[in-house]
Amino acid sequence: AQTVTQSQPEMSVQEAETVTLSCTYDTSESNYYLFWYKQPPSRQMILVIRQEAYKQQNATENRFSVNFQKAAKSFSLKISDSQLGDTAMYFCALANDYKLSFGAGTTVTVRA
């Protein structure tokens, strides 16, 4: 069985500042993939970033970056230069073949 834990139900950040979302996971697999998905109030789940467990280099996509600590089973997401459009619920997810195991989600609100 695999589990994903997001311990921050809600976070608030001022526009242009940085916010970090935490995620821890547990899996018995040696190779796996981790994802951060964003779900704005418009409902569509959008992939933010993907990390391959065998790669030590942390993934980066524009203003989004991760801090992947494999030994600690930690996968945090940093949003830099926050924008109003970043307001959404963010889900951390762990993939095992077809199945995505999601964390409970963190609601991020960006204040103007």
Next chain:
Amino acid sequence: DTEVTQTPKHLVMGMTNKKSLKCEQHMGHRAMYWYKQKAKKPPELMFVYSYEKLSINESVPSRFSPECPNSSLLNLHLHALQPEDSALYLCASSRLGASKNIQYFGAGTRLSVL
């Protein structure tokens, strides 16, 4: 094009009605998924199709009946639903098999059962 299209966007139905949700993708993906999502909760996997065959059913009640008529289409037939089935229903698609494959989601159908 990474688009998964779901129709309708909203659906209200009575407990005795029969309705269907539709999902379409043209990315050549051979895996398609149905998820159920309650407000402020993560999506819960319901069904997985691979090569148009049902490969995973997460013990979903029989009042939900999935169908995959071809590689681009996925339907979810609804019959005799209960008010607790009210939720956002998400469809997703991906390439087959490996954990590395990204699932692309549609915008969902908001279902209300009266």
